[in-house]
Amino acid sequence: MSITAAEWWMIVTAVLACVPCALLGALLVLRRMALLGDAISHAVLPGIVGAFILSATRNPYAMLAGAMVTGLLTAWFTSLFSRYGRVSEDASLGVVFTTMFALGVVMLRFVPRGVDMDPSCVLYGLLEFTGLRMVEPVAGLRVPEAAALLAPVAVVAVLFVTVFFRRIRLISFDPALARSLGISVGLLSAALLTLTAASVVASFQAVGSILVVAMLVTPGATAQLLTTRLWTMLVLSCVLAITAAVGGCLIAIHVDSSAAGWIGVFSGVQFALAAIFSPGQGLLLKRLRALALRVRIEREDLLATMYRREELRTGQRVDLPDTSVDRMPKRRSLITVLARRSLRRGKLLLSRGKEVELTSAGRAAAAELVRRHRLWERFLSDNLALPLDHLHEPAHRLEHFADPERLAPVEGMDVNGAQPHVDPHGRPIPRVERDQPRPNP
């Protein structure tokens, strides 16, 4: 696949549009203001149309100025209404930007004839045509108009966030502390907001409002899933935006369809992958961890059940109604299969024909578990005065997670005295040799 010069410029422009949006958007995501970007990107329409009507040309700088004005007005009106108008912030945001957008649509009627203005460009942008409108900002350097507009915005955004990183982090995390230290939260917020509006306005001509919104929210949200440090999150957010821009453009060139569309899709896929595979917060790892826990509990239940059966068989205890004895699962599920397999592997369980038996290591591990269970029953009965038929269930849950002997000093439990030799049902509490390393069931 060979890439033409025009296509290279498209990729460069896309990257220049995506990076400042992703960087400033990540900060919006953290400050729970993600939708403000959405609002600004829509509210710029009346500004652009107004600049159009007044200047009667497609002067990009006039449009930029007009869009900045209405974009910032949106942010300002929103905070004004939510502060004084007894309207929640999201509702006032919704009211302001839809009204502004609608105003822009109405104003389109007054655009001078002969100037073409296609509302669909507002949505999808003109990324494919960036190579067609070249300007020469510096002698000898011909770059697309969109890139010439975006490059300074991108540079200023990155520099600003880098230089004022600590201040930005402070006012985003705890504005009250910042104010109490005499730091002007309003000034820095306003500067960030202005930069965000500038990025939105500058990018939106090139890539359209949908992609602008995507870039403001998605890379930041994805990065947030992947790290617990703000600096890493911001860098990641930019890296994700760059890869989405390049990847999306390449796909679009290859299949000959909307570049803005593909960048948005690419970014969404990045988010989905992070949501599933993220090491800290990914769904997959959470599921695997939950599965591992269920297998462990099943293993422990199997061992304890085997132990209780042996007790009955060898007559160490009289049979009392105990629901736990026949908890041997009849059905084979993934969990039971995994649990049995790991018990056999760990040489805790032996299969002899159709029967399964505990090995001596298995018996020791099981004794430990049953000991925990019965100590818990003892504790619950003695200290919380639970009736006999209420003991099994809580003890059965506790035995997997909490070792009563470690808690004994805290809870004032007597685990080795005369009392806990039997559980409240009269069953013996197994003794475990303590000088050996504890079997890990």
Add this chain to the structure above:
Amino acid sequence: MSPAALDTNVAVEIHDLTVAYDRKPVLWDVDLSIPSGVLCAVIGPNGAGKSTLIKAALGLLSVLSGRVWFFGEELNAVRRRLGYVPQRESVDWDFPVSVRDVVMMGRAGVTGVFGRSRPKDVEVVEQSLRQVGLSEFGDRQIGQLSGGQQQRVFLARALAQEADLYFMDEPFAGVDASTERAIVDVLKALRERGKTVVAVHHDLQTVPEYFDHAVLLNTRLIASGPVNEVFTRENLQRTYGPRLTVLEEAGEAMARAREARPS
């Protein structure tokens, strides 16, 4: 200007402070003076304006009327000498910062606009972490801590401010027993070094044990002064109204206070 306003031994001097949200007054004509070097509890029922008092004093809220002096000076002249511990719920604990980062924020008042930390700042931060027993947790993301540990992070951040006067908004809210002890130890250490602490406090039982000065507030100032003078059944009744449980609690606390300070 009241004469006490010029006294540098008065940590906080509040004159005629009135604050209203919409038209509902939250603080009404509060006159107050807290000497320096005391641990002062601000107590009163829910909605009595306790947090508002602190926020208004620190200039975080707009006030209808009133003036505040710290050590005889206006707020802007003494900001460096003031530390603030907001309520724990006031921030997003999922925010991607480490414990050490948050404590370093306490240095923001002295590290300047770019926030470059000097060796001294790093040292102060480490020392503050040690003082609240969180040295090992410096690199953790703040969301991975328990509620009590989070409260201690805030306390460490305030310590890193190296202030002379600390305002704490419910430092004991929802903390475990060991954190409560750790906070009390820090408060006492601060007092020994001549610092002043003004803390919103909810647990009447522990007022005489932890604090030596008290401000009783219910929109209006009910009483303010040394605990053994103002923490009386009558004042508490005026603050909380005749609510039985509260009075029982207070009665018990007063009995313990008498045991602790035989007159």
